[in-house]
Each structure stands twice: as structure tokens, then as C-alpha cells.
Amino acid sequence: MARIAHAGFLHETNTFAPIKAGWEDFVRAEGFPGLTQGQEILKLFPPINIGTGGFIQEARVLGHDLAPIAWSAAVPSSYVTEAAFERMAALTLAGLAAAEPFDAVYLDLHGAMVTEHLEDGEGAFIARVRAAIGERPLVVSLDLHSNTTEAMVDLSDGLIAYRTYPHVDMAETGRRTARYLDRLLRQGRRPAKARRALPFLMPLTGMCTMVEPMAGVYRRLEELEREPGVLHVSFTPGFPPADIRDCGPAVVAYGDSQAAAGRAAEALAAHILEREAAFEVPLLPPGQAVAKALRSNALKPFVLADVQDNSGAGATSDTTGLLRALVAAGVDRAVVGILTDAEAARRAHAAGQGAELELSLGGKLFAGDPPFRGRFRVAALSDGQFLCTGPFYGGNRASLGPTALLTHGGVSVVVSGGRMQAADQAIFRHLGVEPSAQRILGLKSSVHFRADFTDLAEEILLVEAPGAFVDRPALLPYRNLRPGVRLGPNGPMSRG
Numbered sequence: 001m002a003r004i005a006h007a008g009f010l011h012e013t014n015t016f017a018p019i020k021a022g023w024e025d026f027v028r029a030e031g032f033p034g035l036t037q038g039q040e041i042l043k044l045f046p047p048i049n050i051g052t053g054g055f056i057q058e059a060r061v062l063g064h065d066l067a068p069i070a071w072s073a074a075v076p077s078s079y080v081t082e083a084a085f086e087r088m089a090a091l092t093l094a095g096l097a098a099a100e101p102f103d104a105v106y107l108d109l110h111g112a113m114v115t116e117h118l119e120d121g122e123g124a125f126i127a128r129v130r131a132a133i134g135e136r137p138l139v140v141s142l143d144l145h146s147n148t149t150e151a152m153v154d155l156s157d158g159l160i161a162y163r164t165y166p167h168v169d170m171a172e173t174g175r176r177t178a179r180y181l182d183r184l185l186r187q188g189r190r191p192a193k194a195r196r197a198l199p200f201l202m203p204l205t206g207m208c209t210m211v212e213p214m215a216g217v218y219r220r221l222e223e224l225e226r227e228p229g230v231l232h233v234s235f236t237p238g239f240p241p242a243d244i245r246d247c248g249p250a251v252v253a254y255g256d257s258q259a260a261a262g263r264a265a266e267a268l269a270a271h272i273l274e275r276e277a278a279f280e281v282p283l284l285p286p287g288q289a290v291a292k293a294l295r296s297n298a299l300k301p302f303v304l305a306d307v308q309d310n311s312g313a314g315a316t317s318d319t320t321g322l323l324r325a326l327v328a329a330g331v332d333r334a335v336v337g338i339l340t341d342a343e344a345a346r347r348a349h350a351a352g353q354g355a356e357l358e359l360s361l362g363g364k365l366f367a368g369d370p371p372f373r374g375r376f377r378v379a380a381l382s383d384g385q386f387l388c389t390g391p392f393y394g395g396n397r398a399s400l401g402p403t404a405l406l407t408h409g410g411v412s413v414v415v416s417g418g419r420m421q422a423a424d425q426a427i428f429r430h431l432g433v434e435p436s437a438q439r440i441l442g443l444k445s446s447v448h449f450r451a452d453f454t455d456l457a458e459e460i461l462l463v464e465a466p467g468a469f470v471d472r473p474a475l476l477p478y479r480n481l482r483p484g485v486r487l488g489p490n491g492p493m494s495r496g
Contacts (some may be wrong), residue, residue: 007096008070008132009092011074012145013080014241015079016243017076017316021079023253025084029066030228031076031396031421035070045071049171056176057178078132078314105137109142112238114244122149123155137181138258139157139181144237145237147250161235162236178386193253194255196456201485203489205283207447210454224253225264229260230255230264235251236250237249253268290322293440302457302460304440305449306336307469308465308467315366316419317339317340326440334412335435337414338414339413341417346402348358349404358376378406380432384398384401384403393423393424404416405433413435421445421446441457483495
């Protein structure tokens, strides 16, 4: 039995977004838990679809003793402030010192954190932990959207990434990480490593593992893991709206020998490059998407994904392009969610259910899209507290603050003060809205919504409305990306 210290610090940074993540954003719970410390981690996380929860479960099965330190995450946004990063780093290092003696460290990280003072947030965080623990094993679970850098690979003994998008395997990734660490501890030696960065950026919408080509990528990854001498393979397609040198897809392989690790990394990288063009996914303007949905006589809802206002990719979740198109078309039985507007939610609560209000809705955080002005009826109210039931957020208790369901004609919109992407049907049901009974569901999400909404949808349409997350890398003004990277599948070349 080994004693394992563990901590978590997660943020996905969209460097083109307008809102930074300060310390209070890591303390506050929204879609995921807020800052949690010590033994409370062991109580809260095991039932939740989060890496730390799965790691705790599996490490206990394997007979290890756990020393939990601290875990925090913030909704994706622009840069993490220097103060927030340094505070969490200091909290973690102090916790490690207090947890001595221990035999190994597990970190639950995202992989795409950029701070005001550090381009590679995770690389810097891992470096500080490595300096504190010396040569003891250090393993990390990562989000699929990690921009996996050389420093992250060099300073750790294993980077174990999610394999699904929507991320329904976050807890399972924690379990895989625990099994991997257990093997390292039993073997008593470090693995050989190989990293291969791919020379093109993938749009987020092209990374869905429920469909090709990404489904085939992970099938090939699992085949390679069964080859002699290969211990583990991770593929991280990257998080494209991060203006850093090492933004983009990377393959990392571990083996009993350098030759085995290198062969696996090269083979998976080649498989992906052969399918580069297939990662491009078409988007529709809002009006065209609404018109296509209205032409159908289907009994099931059309899902219109407002991919570029996805708070899960750092957007503000307060643009109104899709809402405006639905109202203009006179759609009946349509609902949009979640639109972030704390002022509108407070006014709805002050007025009460059944009241009518003139509102200037949205358009307060993102400057590229105006508010929607109109008269709304307050159809339902909540405190924003509800248990998520879908496979992505499953087990998490949302905490969005005052929340309201507002209606304008036949179109409804869920409005809250907190930000959370629409990836769980409980967002609507806790306000009395049955998603399957709608004609159109307007979801502010890029891909995660598919885990809970695919089965009830007649068809899914991806909408290119304004938002702080731009899904086409070629439209982003990169300054720090290394030269020679294609800005999208077969796209133009970055100049560095």
C-alpha cells in the first residue's frame, strides 16, 4: 500500500475571451464544485463524474491511502489572474508539505490553463510540485482539450487524458490514472515517453468522439495500447482559442522502451494526419438553421447548438443571435438556455412569477452582439440549485444563483447569473420545461450537449451566431502560436 497525495486545479483558458478568472471564480461553485479542501474531497467527489472522484474510488480498491489537499475549478474564460494561480499553487505546496510522508502525487488538471504571467499554466504548476516532491512518481489526469506541452510531459511520469467528447469518462479517466500509477509503484521504474505535436488546429466541433473521424482515432489508440511494450497512449486534440506557442493536438505515449513509446506515438499521429480534412464541420447562420427546423414535420425537437456562445469554451453565454432568429421566425415551443444575465434574473425574481417586464436581455458581457430588447413574461423562478442527471454533469449539483424562465411569444429563455453550458436536461426540467416537448431547443454548448440530448433530437444543427468562442481557428488573430501550424484542417499557415 502506498500513500498518495492529490490535488486539483482546472481551467480552460480562451485567451480571446473578455472575462478573466480570479480567485473568487475558483472558490465559487457553478456547474462543478468550488474550492474543496482536505477530507471533504473524499466525501464530495467519489459520486461525481470528475477525475478526482474516479481516482479516489479506484485508489481505494487498490488499497492505497489517500492524502487529499485541495481541488478547485473555474468556468472557462479568459486568462487566470496571477493572484489566483499563485494562491492555489501556494495552497497546494503547503498541503504537500503538511501531508508528508507520502509515496506519490496525483494531480487533476485540465491542460489548457493560461495565466496573466504564464503561457503554460499546467507546466508551471507541475514544475512547482515536482520541485517539492523530488523523484517520487507524479501522474496527472487531463481534459481531452489539453494543449499538452513538452514541459508537462517532461516533468510528470504519466499524462492520462479523457477519451470522450462529450466528456462522459472523466471519472473513468481518474480510475485509469490510479491503475497506471499503481503499476508504476509496483514496477519501481519510470516509463519511456514520446510526444508528437500535430501541425494543424482542429475546430472544437470536429472533436466529437461520438462520430467519425474522432471515434476512429480512439479505436486506433486502444489498438496501439495492446501492442507489446506500450503502457499507455493519450491523444489531446487541444483547445484552439488559446494563443500560446504549443496550442494544438498532441499524442503522448508511454512504454517499457523508448522504441515502443515512439512507435505508438508515430502511428497514432500518422492516423490522424491522414484524416485531417474530415475534422472540418460546417456551421449554419441562425436564420438558416431556424428555417430548416421549421420546414420539418418531425415530432421530435430540433437541437440548434449555439456553439460560439458556449461558456464551456470561455464564451460569455450572453449573446442573443439565436434568440433573435427564433423570435423573428415566430417559432412556437422553442427554448434557449442558458443565457447569463444576473440583472435580468434579479428583476424577474423581484417582479415575481406571472409578471411582465420590459428587458434589455443579454449583450452585457460580450461587445460583439447587442442585447435583445422586448417584453417578457416571468414563467418560472428558481434559486439555480438543482441536481444534474445527464452523463456529462451527472452527480454535480448546479449552483447558478437566481434563475428565471422568461417567455417572449412562443420562445422561452432560461436566464441566470451563473454560467453553465446547456449540457444537462435538468437545466430545463427544474423550471418545469420538458425538453422533449419542444419544437426547437437552442443550447449554448458546442459538443457536450450531445451526451444528454442526442437521443431526443430529430436532428442537430450547429449554429454560427456571434460569441466570444470562435470555432474557426483561421478567424482568430494568433500572435504567439509557433510558425508552420495550419489554422484549421488544411487551413492557412500560422506565421508565428
